[in-house]
Amino acid sequence: MIQYVFMSCMGPVDAIYLIPHVVVEEHVVHAANLSLPPPGKPISSSQSRTCRAMFVQGKTAALLAIFAILAAAYVLRLRRSSSRLPLPPGPRGLPLIGNLRQIPSVNPWRTLRAWHLAYGPIITVRYGPNPTIVLGSYAVTRELLEKRGSIYSSRPRMVVVGDHVYGGRLTSLLPYGARWRAQHRVQASFLNVRAAQKYHPLQDVESKQLLWELLDSNDFPAVFTRYSASLIFALAYGTRITDGAIGESADFTRLMEDILREVDGNPIVDAFPILDCLPRFLAPWKTRGSRLYRRQVQTFEKNMEDALKTSAWNWTKAAFNLKDAKHLEREEMSFIVGVLHEAAHTVPMVLEVFVMASVLHQDAVRQAQEELDAVVGPGRLPTLNDMPDLPYVNAFIREVFRWRPITPGGMPHAVIQDDEYMGYRIPKGATVVVNHWSLDLDGELFDDPLEFKPERWITNPDVPESVFGFGRRICPGRHVGRNSVLLIIARMLWSYHIGHNYENGKKHEIDPWDMTQGPDSRPMPFKASFRIRSPEHREVVEREWLDSEKDVDVLLEQIASL
Numbered sequence: 001m002i003q004y005v006f007m008s009c010m011g012p013v014d015a016i017y018l019i020p021h022v023v024v025e026e027h028v029v030h031a032a033n034l035s036l037p038p039p040g041k042p043i044s045s046s047q048s049r050t051c052r053a054m055f056v057q058g059k060t061a062a063l064l065a066i067f068a069i070l071a072a073a074y075v076l077r078l079r080r081s082s083s084r085l086p087l088p089p090g091p092r093g094l095p096l097i098g099n100l101r102q103i104p105s106v107n108p109w110r111t112l113r114a115w116h117l118a119y120g121p122i123i124t125v126r127y128g129p130n131p132t133i134v135l136g137s138y139a140v141t142r143e144l145l146e147k148r149g150s151i152y153s154s155r156p157r158m159v160v161v162g163d164h165v166y167g168g169r170l171t172s173l174l175p176y177g178a179r180w181r182a183q184h185r186v187q188a189s190f191l192n193v194r195a196a197q198k199y200h201p202l203q204d205v206e207s208k209q210l211l212w213e214l215l216d217s218n219d220f221p222a223v224f225t226r227y228s229a230s231l232i233f234a235l236a237y238g239t240r241i242t243d244g245a246i247g248e249s250a251d252f253t254r255l256m257e258d259i260l261r262e263v264d265g266n267p268i269v270d271a272f273p274i275l276d277c278l279p280r281f282l283a284p285w286k287t288r289g290s291r292l293y294r295r296q297v298q299t300f301e302k303n304m305e306d307a308l309k310t311s312a313w314n315w316t317k318a319a320f321n322l323k324d325a326k327h328l329e330r331e332e333m334s335f336i337v338g339v340l341h342e343a344a345h346t347v348p349m350v351l352e353v354f355v356m357a358s359v360l361h362q363d364a365v366r367q368a369q370e371e372l373d374a375v376v377g378p379g380r381l382p383t384l385n386d387m388p389d390l391p392y393v394n395a396f397i398r399e400v401f402r403w404r405p406i407t408p409g410g411m412p413h414a415v416i417q418d419d420e421y422m423g424y425r426i427p428k429g430a431t432v433v434v435n436h437w438s439l440d441l442d443g444e445l446f447d448d449p450l451e452f453k454p455e456r457w458i459t460n461p462d463v464p465e466s467v468f469g470f471g472r473r474i475c476p477g478r479h480v481g482r483n484s485v486l487l488i489i490a491r492m493l494w495s496y497h498i499g500h501n502y503e504n505g506k507k508h509e510i511d512p513w514d515m516t517q518g519p520d521s522r523p524m525p526f527k528a529s530f531r532i533r534s535p536e537h538r539e540v541v542e543r544e545w546l547d548s549e550k551d552v553d554v555l556l557e558q559i560a561s562l
């Protein structure tokens with residue numbers, strides 16, 4: 001997920017070797033253009049020697065240039081950072097590469113948590129020459145990201161994805177300033193808490209389709225992905241995705257996969273942004289990035305034009321009618337709406353954690369079902385209006401958010417002016433990361449933090465949550481996202497026994513710690529089975545789906561009239 005590109009996805013150990021490899025490749029291409037015979041003709045020995053010499057010289061020159069740039073950046077950084085107060089403490093690193101080699105690529109947040117235990121709730125970690133300040137407690141996070149939000153709400157520069165792949169148009173990576181505010185205002189106009197309440201009719205029908213699909217399928221990741229894509233596509237562009245693989249959405253998914261590959265492949269440039277000054281032939285990420293950018297412009301603009309032609313209300317039309325949007329270019333408008341489709345991929349991730357938790361914690365599921373049976377009964381599906389009467393189901397959902405944070409390393413903020421805190425210096429431009437893992441597994445706030453215990457939220461409802469981030473960059477889609485998660489989890493618990501999957505009598509075991517690595521974290525693919533709780537429940541699921549209004553124009557007009 002592109003919005004959550006952050007330092008812990010750097011693949012730190014291998015990253016440092018990446019650029020020379022790329023440089024070598026570029027020289028092969030370059031040399032071939034100049035002196036190699038056409039394909040099929042043998043190369044002469046003198047041509048071969050010339051090529052080899054060019055290749056070796058080019059490679060050496062490129063390596064020397066890179067080394068000189070990195071050394072200059074390092075010295076400059078050292079000079080600038082001489083001030084009376086120390087940086088927050090942290091593990092000693094190596095010159096230039098800092099702590100890159102000490103941070104494992106698997107579960108790096110556990111290492112960060114161990115460092116918090118050793119050095120305190122605010123620590124300095126270096127991914128390259130730049131200091132990253134990592135926050136490991138709610139108290140520190142609140143103080144800096146929320147109370148001092150006017151200076152802690154920027155984003156660090158992400159060269160590859162921010163500048164090249166998204167051409168400086170991705171809201172979640174924009175520095176704090178006029179452009180971010182303009183984009184944020186447009187998005188907030190249709191994602192705020194009041195607007196989110198109006199989307200219930202669409203969430204209702206999409207979740208009924210989800211329940212109905214699970215009657216005949218155990219492919220829950222596909223079912224969740226369709227839900228999320230369809231909800232956002234319908235709101236943004238006025239088209240529902242009924243079969244999980246229609247054109248624009250499938251193209252979009254492919255585009256996102258290509259973008260993720262690009263992000264994962266070029267971490268060194270983000271650690272040393274000065275490398276972006278290299279000419280294009282030594283910086284292949286620039287060409288690949290602008291190709292991806294052009295693909296996005298085409299996709300987003302086509303979706304936008306289609307949306308403007310539909311008969312009913314949608315976000316694209318609403319955005320064009322806003323006073324705030326009058327001065328924004330058309331291409332920028334297409335991005336403001338387009339990137340939300342991608343941001344909403346978090347909902348299926350949370351739902352997969354829910355399935356994993358349900359299979360592994362049948363007692364908690366039983367308790368939630370008893371509550372649903374008592375409050376809702378067997379004759380109808382639960383709705384969002386029932387949620388205030390379902391304390392255990394609400395607690396179950398909050399525990400899903402906490403138990404396996406889907407952005408365990410948080411999304412990086414950046415500080416825009418020098419600051420001081422607890423006797424430490426936080427230099428202007430530093431990246432500030434919240435280690436959600438430390439917050440959500442804090443033994444002082446949560447007893448037995450590794451256990452899945454929904455009742456903790458009933459005993460202590462005021463414990464804070466980190467799932468949607470902090471301060472002025474807190475997730476603007478949180479109301480829509482939370483409503484989706486509440487409705488689907490309540491309805492799935494009401495309808496299904498969710499259990500282990502068996503094949504030829506053999507149980508598919510689930511490793512509760514087998515999570516994807518990278519900026520966001522979801523369970524690695526696993527199997528589960530969904531068995532309807534009774535014929536009566538089946539009858540309700542089928543009837544509710546068959547009877548529901550499915551015409552997207554009617555649903556959107558209903559939303560517009562609320």
Ligand code: HEM
Pocket residue numbers: 003171172173184187191232340341343344346347350406407411412413466467468469470471472473474475476477478480481482485
């Ligand atoms: C359960 C679902 C979701 C979760 C757990 C989630 C989580 C997050 C988190 C942790 C952040 C970073 C906050 C920070 O920097 O402190 C974020 C940012 C963001 N989210 Fe979500 N999100 C969810 C759903 C959505 C949805 C449905 C949308 C849009 C329809 C959305 C749009 C965004 C955007 C645009 C940002 C960037 C904000 C900025 O930098 O200004 N999210 N989200």
